[in-house]
Amino acid sequence: MDQRLARFLLPKLDRRFGLRLAATALVVFLACRFVLRPTVVSGESMAPTYSAHGFNFCRLLAFRNREPRRGEVVVLRYGGERWMLLKRILAFPGETVEFRNGVLHVDGAPLDEPYVQYPSDWNSPPKTVPEGWIFVMGDNRSMPMETHVGGCIARSRLIGKPLW
Amino acid sequence: MTVSIKTLRIAVAGLILLVAGIVAATWESEATRVRKVFASVERNLHKEGSENPVATALRAKRLTETLAPSARITIPELGFDVAMNPDRIQREALYVLGSADTLKVTFESLRVQVDGDSATATADVLVVGSSTEFGRGRNVRALTTRLEKDSGQWRFRSIRLDPIVK
Numbered sequence: 309m310d311q312r313l314a315r316f317l318l319p320k321l322d323r324r325f326g327l328r329l330a331a332t333a334l335v336v337f338l339a340c341r342f343v344l345r346p347t348v349v350s351g352e353s354m355a356p357t358y359s360a361h362g363f364n365f366c367r368l369l370a371f372r373n374r375e376p377r378r379g380e381v382v383v384l385r386y387g388g389e390r391w392m393l394l395k396r397i398l399a400f401p402g403e404t405v406e407f408r409n410g411v412l413h414v415d416g417a418p419l420d421e422p423y424v425q426y427p428s429d430w431n432s433p434p435k436t437v438p439e440g441w442i443f444v445m446g447d448n449r450s451m452p453m454e455t456h457v458g459g460c461i462a463r464s465r466l467i468g469k470p471l472w
Numbered sequence: 473m474t475v476s477i478k479t480l481r482i483a484v485a486g487l488i489l490l491v492a493g494i495v496a497a498t499w500e501s502e503a504t505r506v507r508k509v510f511a512s513v514e515r516n517l518h519k520e521g522s523e524n525p526v527a528t529a530l531r532a533k534r535l536t537e538t539l540a541p542s543a544r545i546t547i548p549e550l551g552f553d554v555a556m557n558p559d560r561i562q563r564e565a566l567y568v569l570g571s572a573d574t575l576k577v578t579f580e581s582l583r584v585q586v587d588g589d590s591a592t593a594t595a596d597v598l599v600v601g602s603s604t605e606f607g608r609g610r611n612v613r614a615l616t617t618r619l620e621k622d623s624g625q626w627r628f629r630s631i632r633l634d635p636i637v638k
Contacts, residue, residue: 386636387598387612388580393637444637459637 343368344471347383347392353446353456354394356425357381358470365471366392376442376466379421384444385465386457394470395458396423399443406434410449426450435460442466502586502626506593506619509538509626510579517577519569532565540620540627547633575601579615589621590629596636612636 319325340346344365349358358364358381366383376382376397384393399405399414406412410428412419428449437443437460445458516531542555556564569575579595597615602608613633620629 385581386596388578388596390580391598391612457637461637465636 345468347394347470349394353448353451353458354381354396355448357423357447358394364394366468367471368468370469371466376469379423381470382444382466383468383470384461385467392467393444393457393461395444395446397442398445399437401437401439401441401463403443404434404436405443407432407453412445421447423447424449440464502591502621503584506584506586506591506626507582509619509628510582510593510595513538514577514579517569517575519572519575521574525570528569529566531569532562535565536562538628540622540629543628544630545632546630549635571605572601572603575599591619591621591626593617593619597633 345368347364347366349362349364350360352360371382378397378399381394381396384395386393398412398419403414404416405414407428407430408418410430412421424447426448430449430453432453435443440463441460442463443460446456449456513535516534536558539556539558539561541558543561544553544555546553576599578598578600580598582593582595584591584593593615594617595615597613598610599612600610614636616632616634617628618630619626621627
């Protein structure tokens with residue numbers, strides 16, 4: 309075996325290797341804590357855009373210098389930092405939202421949502437998004453509305469967006 | 473016996489460091505004490521299977537001790553807004569602990585703000601449990617609490633649970 313390859317695969321467990329390992333572990337820890345948080349999608353509420361058990365990273369600095377846009381998929385803190393929601397932002401404070409026969413209306417006008425692929429029959433009364441809150445919903449509206457976690461959520465719970 | 477000034481200085485510095493270390497290790501901020509109340513609730517609402525009724529009663533008693541007399545519990549989505557006396561609190565705690573086969577309550581993102589003898593604490597509360605009556609379930613709610621310090625003991629004065637997504 310080539311000597312360099314052998315050294316790569318079977319490194320000498322010396323002080324230098326220990327330092328490298330510690331530095332790598334520190335960089336990975338900091339990156340996962342402050343920049344890219346590994347996440348696993350559970351549930352089908354974002355199908356077909358994201359399917360259950362898919363792996364992704366949450367970009368924690370995505371909204372550091374800009375506000376989120378309508379239609380953008382975002383990650384929200386739900387049960388602390390361990391349990392997060394992957395949803396699409398659909399309305400902002402002051403806007404009124406309602407579902408009419410499965411079509412989301414914002415301020416009375418139907419919203420063009422090409423990412424919603426499954427048929428839906430949702431209906432809901434008009435609701436105004438309060439100040440400091442945003443309106444989010446998943447792409448899969450074929451499930452019963454009561455079992456779908458979506459609606460108004462505090463803006464402060466927005467932590468980032470998926471990497472892909 | 474003669475002790476040099478240098479040795480004396482080192483001894484005094486060592487003593488100061490030792491005292492500072494003991495104070496740092498044993499000193500507890502009020503926020504830490506409030507967090508301990510939440511930890512106690514987590515411990516007493518943790519159940520992994522059937523248990524001795526005496527142990528359940530003991531847990532219920534410990535939970536009751538974390539609440540001030542006539543603590544107000546508000547759950548707007550259920551239209552529940554009641555000030556409970558200790559007897560009722562204990563009865564409710566016994567019912568919850570007795571009817572659950574397994575139960576785990578966790579407070580996540582706990583934030584505590586202390587202002588004299590009162591404190592406000594917010595958290596996301598995760599409840600995972602199962603019972604023969606209701607089956608398995610998990611739930612998350614936003615928790616807002618007010619606590620007050622009475623005879624050196626922090627107790628919940630009010631508890632409010634709101635849905636995170638409305």
